[in-house]
Amino acid sequence: MLTLRTADLGKLNSLTKYPSIPTHHALDPKNGGLLEEPTIFTGAVVGTEKVDGTNGRIILLPSDEWLIGSREDLLTASGDIIHNPALGIVDTLRGVAEQAASVPVWGDNDIVVLYLEVYGGKQLPAWKHYGAGQATYRLFDVATIPADMLTWDRDRISSWRQHGGQRFLPEEELGDVAEHCGVELTPRLFLLGGAELPTDVAGMRAFLEPYRTTRVATSGEPGLNEGVVLRTADRSVITKARFQDYDRTLKRREKTTGQRRTASV
Known part of the structure; x- marks a missing residue:
């Protein structure tokens, strides 16, 4: 059985990193703006709040041991006396890891990874949008990975991860895991058909406006929401729509149009 003592931690770290989520409208490689090239969803689309914090990972091994990591690094494991305090991730997620490891719902030969957004702590840039600076978390994805994939070489693991x-x-099932582990999911904002999503950049920005305020403030007046994550119910397609991407793109277009008008006068 895979345990902390037998695992290649370098491979485990690579195997369990969270992949980048593509933007809903394709990015222009020339200037980083959005192109009129949306992702096409068929069937139902679940819209969730894109909480503005830092990614944390809880990695559950078949041995009932656990590790906690940031997006890039492993920070601690069950039994560690000293941990990496980066961004307050371990202090925020340790109790969740202990609870999740005790839940008898995991496969005997799978590595299970809980991906959580840690947000609101004063170590994080956007903390003021959420309250008084107390770090908390929301679950946004869970992956199951066969333990025998740790026999792969690192290049193969990296390629597997980068290609989805x-x-x-x-x-x-994600909701079931959240319930078993006693954690909350990122807020579910809407459920609609893919054909109901605007296809143009300006239309999508207008569509997003009702979701501009965060639903997960812990105290005080709620601040701004970073954006919306769109996903199919089976999680086969996922994209992100960030307010700043749409606002920058439309502002750049408006500026360019104004310059053309001035030049034509």
């Missing part, structure tokens, strides 16, 4: 090889739980 992970099996993420669909919406219903």
Whole structure:
């Protein structure tokens, strides 16, 4: 059985990193703006709040041991006396890791990874949008990974991860895990058909406006929301729509149009 003592931690770190989520409208490689090239969803689309914090990972091994990591690094494991305090991730997630490791719902030969957004702590840039600076978390994805993949070489693991090889739980199972582990999901904002999403950049920005305020403030007046994550119920397609991407793109277009008008006078 895979344990902390037998695991290659370098491979485990690579195997469990969270992949980048593509933007809903494609990015222009020339200037970083958005192009009129949206992702096309078929069937139902679940819209969730994109909480503005830092990614944390809880990695559960078949041995009932656990590790906690940031997006890039492993920070601690069960039994560690000293941990990496980076961004307050370990202090925020340790109790969740202990609770999740005790839940008898995992496969005997799978590595299970809980991906959580840690937000609101004063070590994080956007903390003022959420309250008084007390770090907390929301679950946004769960992946199951066969333990025997740790026999692969690192290049193969990296390629697998970068090309979407992970099996993420669909919406219903994700909700079940959240309930079993006693954690909350990122806020579910809407459920609609893919054809109802605007295809143009300006239309999408207008569509996003009702979701501009965060739903997860812990105290005080809620601040701004970073954006919306769009996903199919089976998690086969996922994109992100960030307010700043749409606002910068439309502002750049407006400026360019104004310059053309001035030049033509």
